[in-house]
Amino acid sequence: MTDIIDELEWRGLLAQTTDSEELRKTLADGPVTVYCGFDPTAGSLHVGHLTQILTLARFQRAGHRPLALVGGGTGLIGDPKATAERSLNDPQTVAGWVTVLARQLAVFLRFPEGNRPADPTDAILVDNGEWLAEISAIELLRDIGKHFSVNQMLARETVRSRLESSGMSYTEFSYVLLQSYDFLQLYRRYGCVLQTGGSDQWGNITAGIDLIRRVDGNEPHGAAHGVTTNLLTKADGTKFGKTESGTVWLDPELTSPYAFYQFWFNTDDQDISRYLRVFSFRSRSEIEELEQEVVQRPAQRAAQRALAEELTTLVHGSQECERVIAASRALFGQGKLTELDARTLGSALAEVPTTTVTVAENRDAGTDTSTDTDATASGLPSVVELLEATGLVSSRSAARRTVQEGGAYVNNAKVTDIGAVPRPADLLHGQYLVLRRGKRNVAGVIVT
Structure with a gap:
């Protein structure tokens, strides 16, 4: 049992608590049952959910019992957004999403399993569709x-801002009643006395606490409490969890493990300290050591690498993380591209500039071992043309200059002939070429 409130404060997570002194006492007398809700409004959780998921996990590691609530009921309505009405999904779609989210949450929390003796801190998965x-x-x-x-209800910030702009339906206006009823049901069924959420959930959480007091008189489990965490933003003011290609999902089919790893590895130096504290399970001393690395040797990106490896392993497993690291190294000439499987290589190239080349079918292409440099022999453009097409250089003349100066590579092999043309046998998995200019500028060619 550790002081989880001190832990959350040090990590910069704690935004608000109800009656901090009483909450600390309740936690010290634990274990306490704590819950957080996740509405299935999409077919996967995303990195924006990680703050709450990992906060639940921290409570479990501190000796408390987490309840992960998947909103099969509230997911049919949707928590009000600040800007417009949510799209309402049909029950079958939501039910499918509930199953997916339940499976994803099981990665982060310890649930009862097999013949292992039950533990009072084992997590419980609940669906509010059961009582709603x-x-x-x-x-x-x-x-x-x-x-x-x-x-x-009208004084709540989300409601007030919506009424002043686009208006709000009674459906979304009534959401607070349903979430409060969730807390009441969990209080009665599981003795749950603590709800966590983002700071934007403060009104819903306190409404649930007040409902428990009014309906059950805080009996038999004592007073209920609430904790909210700070909403995370980037140092430049942009929204956390978004990239140029969109939302960073936990589902590998929506965001590849390679893209997931790169999202964390590319964290700005101004943000990495906060991200380490929020998302890493490393100790305080380990995190402070990594923070010093950022200050003293920023080019090494040790903190970003540590966080990327930790979270990729947690979400996608150690083997997938190893594949991603191997791909990242190989792309920049520090490993063998031929050792990467097609899915990993394809995912890696999806994160760099690419160009697609269509060539006529050649039944003998897979066994072609000639050294012919005539572009018409393989049907592929020359290396100089590909350097320009991928955007690694700005012009054909700049591409020739790059080759002449020894800065052009195809599949990590230096190209010294300005007339060089890749052979069909050079295609990785029969469809990919990796181009590089210098040490850090990489692009891909996809051949169809």
Whole structure:
């Protein structure tokens, strides 16, 4: 058992708590059951969810029992957004997403398994569709709605800003009743006395605490509490978890493990200290040592590499992380490209500039071992043309100059002939070429 509140404060996570002194006492008397909810509004969780998922995991490691709630009920409505109404999804779609999210959450939390003896801190997965589907509209309005002040609901920041701009449907306006009812049900069923969430959830959390007090009189489990974490943004003010290609998902089919690794590895020096504290399970001394590395040897990117490896291993497994590291090294000439499998290499090239080349079918191409440099022999453009096409250089003349100066590479082999043309046998997995200018500028060619 450790002081989880001190831990959250040091990591820069703690935004708000209800009655900090009483909460500390309750946690010290633990173990405490704590929950966080995740609505299935898409087919995967994304890195923006990691703050809350890992906060639950920290409570578990500190000796408490986490409840991971997947909103099969509230997911049919959607927590109000700051800008516009959410798109409502059909029940079958939401049910499928519930299954996916449950599987993803199991990666981060320790659930009961096999013949292992049960532990009081084993996580529990719950779906609020179980009780929300049972309550009637009359019961919701009579037994729950009567405890909510419309004046207080209208004063909430999300509601107020929406009413001043695009307006809000009663569906989204009533979301707070459902989330509060979740807390009441978890309090009754599991003795859950603590809810966590992002700071934008403070109004929903305190509404649930107030509902428990009004309906059950804080009996038999004592007073309920709430903790919120700071919302994470980048140092430049842009939204965390977004890249030029979009959201960074936990599903490898939506965001490849290579892209996931690169997202963390490319973290700005101004952000890496905060990210380490929020997302890493390393000790305080280890993190502070990595922070010193950023100051003293920023070019080494030791902190970024450490975080990328830790999170890629956690989300995708150690073998996938090893493949990603091998691909990253090979792309920049520090490993063998021929040892990378097609999926990993394709994922790696998806993160760099690429050009697609279509050539006529050549049944003998796979066994072609000639050294003919005539472009028409292989159907492929010359290296000089490919350097320009991928954007590694700005012009054909700049490409020739790069080759003459010894700065051009194809599949990590230096090219010294300005008339050189890749052979079909050079294609990795029959379809890829890796071009490099100097040490750090990489591009890909996809041949169809």
